[in-house]
Amino acid sequence: MSQKYPEYKGLNLPNVAERVLKNWEENRIFQKSIDTREGNPPFIFTEGPPSANGMPGIHHAMARSIKDIFCRYKTLKGYQVKRKAGWDTHGLPVELKVEKELGITKEDIGTKISIEDYNKACRESVMRYTDEWNKLTEKMGYWVNMDDPYITYESKYMESVWWLLGQIYNKDLMYKGYTIQPYSPKAGTGLSSHEINQPGAYQDVKDTTCVAQFKLKAGEQVPFENANLDLVHFLAWTTTPWTLPSNTALTVGPKIDYVLVKSWNQYTHEPIEVILAKNLVAKQFAKKYKVVESADELVYTKGDKKIPYQVIGECKGTDLEGIKYEQLLDYCQPYEDADKAFVVIPGDFVTTEDGTGIVHTAPTFGADDAMVAKAAGVPPMLILDENETPVPLVDLQGRFRKELNDPTFGLGGEYVKAEYLEGDEAEEELTIQREKLKDIIADLKAYMSVDDRITLKLKIENKAFKIEKYEHSYPHCWRTDKPILYYPLDSWFIKVAENRERLVELNNTINWQPKSTGEGRFGEWLKNANDWNLSRSRYWGIPIPIWTSEDGTEQICISSVEELKAEAQKAVDAGIMDANPLAGFEVGNMSQENYDQVDLHKNYVDQITLVSPTGKPMTREADLIDVWFDSGSVPYAQHHYPFENKELIDDRKGFPSDFIAEGVDQTRGWFYTQHVIAALVFDSVAYKNVMSNGLVLDKFGKKMSKRLGNAVEPFGNLATYGADATRWYMVTNAQPWDNLKFNEDGITEVQRKFFGTLYNTYSFFGLYASIDNFTYSEDEIAINERPEIDRWILSKLNTLIGAVDGSFEAFEPTKAGRLIQAFVNDELSNWYVRLCRRRFWKGDYTTDKISAYQTLYRCLETVAILSSPIAPFYTDELFQDLNSVTGRHQVESVHLADFPKVNEAEIDLDLEEKMGIAQKVSSMVLSLRQGAKLKVRQPLQKIMVPILDGDFARRLEDVKHIVLSETNIKEIDMLEDTEGILVKKIKPNFKTIGPKYGKQMKAIAAMVGQWTSADISSVEANNGWKGELNGEAIELELTDFDIVTDDIPGWLVASEGRMTVALDITLNDELKSEGIARELVSRIQNYRKDSGLEVMDRIQLTFDTNEVVKSAIETNQEYIKAEVLAEGIVFENLEASNHLLADLEEGNTVIGLAKV
RNA sequence: GUGCUAGUAGCUUAGUUGGUUAAAGUCUUUGCCUGAUAAGCAAAGGAGCGGAGGUUCGAGUCCUUCCUAGCACACCA
Incomplete structure (x- = not known):
């Protein structure tokens, strides 16, 4: 054990972090923080897996700081906190x-x-950037076990996922469906709703939209009296004209009012009668059209400025149901039930906000479309391909099938979205188009998209009512950045929708931080949860473990490697496979070697054909499982449950998580998928407490991105500022769930204000404690034997412990950090240490001095522990530096310590109140001095403070010595009887009068404002006021008023709140000479320092000065000698150039100093 | 478009159940103190609380509406 507290040349947080990190490694502190808690209750934390195929960013540091804080806090509180790292692969x-x-x-x-x-x-x-991730994890001080991470591509992990899926399958919560899904032709895969909801997926695009005219089929009737059936058309709007060839129905809202409008087509100028929703008439007949009242005005010839229109009939949507129309573009017919197509059907989703109130319905390319068409028995536009398989008109690459070949307009084989064209393809297409379209467009300048050509065709054929560009937001593939298509795909689904209620119920038991995310955002989402589309037609992922016979009648869902091996063996025995590829796998052997010899990926398991009970071969379903299912399986799969560690989950020893945290942008999926899997498989929550942290934006509030170059590089940041400062800044600057505007100036400030101050406080302590050999070896001085100031800071300290504990417990790290910071800066450094400085460096090693050391030591030690979850490096060094001398703790790191307990006996609220008065009064006096331009070094005779009440007098009396020394005043006068001395001021107390006489408030305020000193005295004498105001009797008590002293005539006065202080600024000779002495002491102290003297060096002083100063020196000789450690003082002539020259009292004083 | 969250001095934030003159830090200017000194103290400057309405004796706090930003949601034709 050392006798000296380590000293440093200055605070360099990055260097501190280096040293501490080395110490952690050498002494395996992280491991010990878990081992030493063996047998204690666990705090279950689950780490969300990052993907290591990209570089980590500063926002990862943010998310990981949050996680780390609570794990460290809970460790201090005695919990065993295991945390397993993981990788999403x-x-x-x-x-x-x-x-x-x-x-x-x-x-x-x-x-x-x-x-x-x-x-x-x-x-x-x-795993390419694994090293960078590990490095960040280490540098930022995030404790997570990286030696044994779970990796989602490992066989054991995948086996657990299969098991979970098997459970869901066996509970009959899975089905295979044919549904319209977001599909990215360029990525070649369907997209889950999570993927569609990636930031930036919805982009504003300008599309060619078309209000098409669907002609009434010959022989059909309409519910309008004087319709010309040859001219009647339905109007329907679409933003995707490429879906028009797949139209098989028009959907109307049954309750919506529709009208028949007589007019002319603006492109062909042919007469038309169109049906659309009543309240969309004005919108559709805008610009070129004008409404007319009578049939007489309903005349039009080509070239007229405006086309007239008139509403000539009205009906309900129901009346239109079942009416047939002519197919708009007759390239193809549905392969079955074609006779039931091209008919008006009802749909509840139809609105009259946009379009025409009649929805073009293409069941192969719209989810709603498919639903209403199915309900009405209308077939989708599916045709049979060369294999006699029904297919939609667009292939999986996003191209029209060849059946759509149009001699003039092309279409067949072309991409339905121009965005899918790559490289020179647009140019090549343009050449073809120029040739084909030359009769219509003489000189085609640019490539015409499929949409443009279809609408052009409709225009020519009198089938387009209006064609416009329209800007709207449309989902894009988050990876390829190309627009998606809604496309019919075969998929496996998990039945989430029918379990919504239970999901909501379970969610209500989860503690969300912030609350609003859980109740509002997440809760609402659960209420509307759709079935989870599990299928992904890709290669690198966990295969769906379902094998089906060719005719689809027999099926098996495999839940383990063991089961697969057994089933494969059956197939071998039945002669379906030659050999069992899993023959080498030893069932029941959980060793890594055993599992390493199997691979459950697609390339491997697709080789396996199984046999059904009736002997039919069964092959695996081609798709993979949505990766979100991988990560949602973490709580179980990280432990290879249920094949190993069964008790962790079953006995709830490692499940549900006590705490998870992720960024709000990335993790919606993870919060959701964990919740669904836990609810469906275990009927449990997956986590009890969850924090979703906000984004890290740049300092202007813009999203960080590599493209804009405003991303903060985490390694450079940590190297410059040190992880502690960055972490402290991120946590204390904004609540974790609010977005953080990341500004490096803020980190600098944290460095200076918090860590700098804490470091200074420690250095101060260490300096003197080393000199005095303070090692905390003396008995703890009883609290009631300590001076007021010590008891005060200890009271504050205990209050702080309780508040910080409560904040961490409530998952409020920002509050905790801010409380600690306020304590260190305002209470400890700027008040306690400042006031107590002399106690540390003056005088003998007395009880008072020991009390001061013990008190300051405990403050530093406690602050180190309290702050350690947020700033793990510096606090550990601080703790160890203190502990290396005193050995008070038997642990080698702050992170192995116990969280301090509140000692209620040390909390003294009255004392805290007193000190508040001392601080307030001192501040007011200093302010008065400032105003009078009287330096603090100049002693003044007295201040006067009017006494407000008995408590105030007692409290002020107790702390008056502090006020006096702090402000350099000789005495304090407490004015009890203030009549005639003080000018008083009275104000109504709105808070108490308001509820009683609300309506009269203004009148009362006005009246009170007019009162004179005499009135105030009378109110005081009568203990209140009674009277009548505006005809209402009013009775006010003394407490309904605030009476404050305002002024003392002839004195320098400051008032704040109810407190008033008056300062006597007259100077007599004695005060003057003392002022001179103090000034000299200050100069000599600086001179000592400049001369390179040690604090303890003793000196001999020589002065060459005038009479005034000389007399002041003589008067205060003992004081000066004691202050500057001078053995003696002599007066003689000195050469100014070799000594200190001071300008004092209108003359020069030369000061000589010699070490003795 | 809908929902959630936020909008308070140049900047970063605090403002409990509505109660008198809106609070800190930072910043700028000025003065001071100091054997903790790249700190500290004090004064001055700077917002009327995103805008507009409303409820109330009284609104930064409650209500309505709009605007801005971020996020989430959306089959929107």
């Missing part, structure tokens, strides 16, 4: 990156490159 981002690197597309997989090689490439790519 599957998914489209990895695949797309690999495709790019290999220069291939999805179609090449399985042909140009084997799935096996492809998956190998993915496996190698996905």
Whole structure:
């Protein structure tokens, strides 16, 4: 044990972090923080897996700081907090990156490159930045066990996922459906709703939209009396004209009013009669049209400025149901039930906010469309391909099928969205189009999209009522950035919708931080949860473990490697497979080697054909499981549950999580999928407390992005400022769930204000404690034997412990940090240490001095522990530096210590109140001095303070010595009887009078404002006021008024709140000479310092000065000698150039100083 | 478009159940103190609380509406 407290040349937080990190490694402190809590209750934390195929950013540091804070806090509180790191390894981002690197597309997989090689490439790519992640984790001081991470591509992990899915399958919560889903032709995959909801997925695009005219079928009737049936058309709007060939129905709202309007087509000028929603008439007949009242005015010839229109009939949507119309674009017919197509059907989702109130319905490309069409028995536009398989009119690459070939307009084989064209394809298409369209457009300048050509065709054929560009937001594939299509796909679904209620119920038991995210955002989302589309038609992921016979009648869902091996063996026995690829797997052997010899990825399991009970071969369903299911499985799969660690989950020893935290942008999916899996499989919550932290924006509040170059690079930041300052800044500057405007100036401020002050306080303590050999070896001085100031700071300290504990407990790290910071700056450094300085460096090693050391030591030690969850590095050094001398704690790191307990006996609220008065009065006196330009060094005779009440007098009496020394005043006068001395001021107390005489408030205030000193005295004498105001009797008590002293005539006065202080600024000779002495002491102290003297060096003083100063020196000789540690003082002539020259009292004083 | 969150001095934030003159820090200017000194104290400057209405004796706090930002949601034709 050392006798000296370590000293440093200055505070360099990055260096501190280096030293502490080394210490942690050498002494395995993290491991010890878990081991020493063995047998204690666990605090279950689950780490959300990041993907290591990208570099970590500063926002990761943010999210990880939050996690770390609570894990460290709970460790201090005695919990055992295991935290297993993990990696998310599957998914489209990895695949797309690999495709790019290999220069291939999805179609090449399985042909140009084997799935096996492809998956190998993915496996190698996905862990590429693992080292950077590990480095960040270490540098920022995030404690998580990285030696044994769970990795989602490992066989054990995948086996657990299969097991979970098997549970869901066996509970009959899965089904295979044919639904319209967001589909990205360029990525070649369907997208989950999570993916559509990636930031930036919805983009504003300008599309060609079209209000098409669907002609009434010959022989049909309409519910309008004087309609010309040859001219009647339904108007329907679409933003995707490419879906018009797939139209098979028009949907109307049954309750909506529709009208028949007579007019002319603006492009062909042919007469038309159109049906649309009543309250959309004005919108559709804008600009070129004008309404007319009578049939007489309903005349039009081509070239007229405006086209007249008139409403000639009205009906309800119901009346239109069942009416047939002519197919708009007759390239194809539905392969079945074609006779039931092209009919008006009802739909509740129809609104009259946009369009025409009649919805163009293409069941193959719209989810609602499919639903209403199915309900009405209208077929989708599916045709049979060369294999006699029903297919939609657009292929999986996003191109029209060849059946749509139009001699003039092309279409067949072309991409339905121009955005899908790559490179020169647009140019090539343009050449073809120029040739084909030359009769219509003489000189085509630019490539015409499919939408543009379809609308052009409709225009020519009198089938387009209006064609416009329209800007709206449309979902885009989050990876390829191309627009998605809604497309019919085969998929596996988990039945989430029918379990919504239970999901909501369970969510209500979760403590969300902030509350609003859980109740509002997440809760609302659960209430409207749709079935979870699990299928992904990709390669690198966990395969759906379902094998089906070719006719679809028999099926098995595999839940383990053991089961797969057994089923494969059956197939071998039945002669369906030659050999069992899992023969080498030893059932029940949980060793890594055993599991390493199996691979459950697609390339491997697709080789396996199983046999059904009736002997039919069964092959695996081609799709993979949505990667969000991987991460939602973490709580179980990280432990290889239920194959290993069964008790962790079953006995609830490691589940549900006590705490999880992730960024709000990234993690909606993770919060959700964990919740769904836990609810469906275990009927439990997955986590009890959850914090969603906000985004890290740049200092202007803009989102950070590499493209804008405003992203903060985390490594450089940590190296410059140190992890402690960055962490402290991030946590204390804004609530974690608010977005953080990341400004490096803020970190500098934290460095200076908090860590600088804390460091200074420690240095101050260390300096003197080392000199005095304070090692905390004396008995703890009883609290009632300590001076007031010590008891005060200890009271504050105990209050702080309670408040910080409560804040951490309530998952409010910002509050905790701010409280600590306020304590260190305002209470400890700027009041306690400042007032107590002399106690540390003056005089003998007395009880008072020991009390001061003990008190300051405890403050520093406690602050170190309290702050350690947020700033793990510096606080550990501080703690260890203190503990290395005193050995008070048997632990080698602050992170192994126990969280301090509140000692209620040390809390003295009355004392805290007193000190508040002392601070207030001192501040007021200093302010008065400032105003009078009287330096604090100049002593003054007295101040007067009017006494407000008995408590105030007692309190002020107790702390008056502090006020006097702080402000350099000789005495304090408490004025009890203030009549005639003080000028008083009275104000009504709105808070108490308001509820009683609300309406009269203004009148009362006005009246009170007029009162004179005499009136105030009378109110005081009568203990209140009674009277009548505006005819109402009013009775006010003394407490309904605030009476404050305002002024003392002839004195320098300051008032704040109810307190008033008056300062006597007259100077006599004695005060003057003392002022001179103090001034000299200050100069000599600086001179000592400049001369390089040690604090304890003793000196001999020589003065060459005038009479005034000389007499002041003589008068205060003992004081000066004691202050500057002078043995003696002599007066003789001195050469100014070799000594200190001071300008005092209108003359020069030369000061000589010699070390003795 | 809908929902959630936020909008308070140049900047970062605090403002409890509505109660008199809106609070800190930072910043700028000025003065001071100091054997903790890249700190500290004091004074001055700077907002009327995103805008507009309303409820109330009284609104930064409650209500309505609009605007801005971020996030989430959306099948929107």
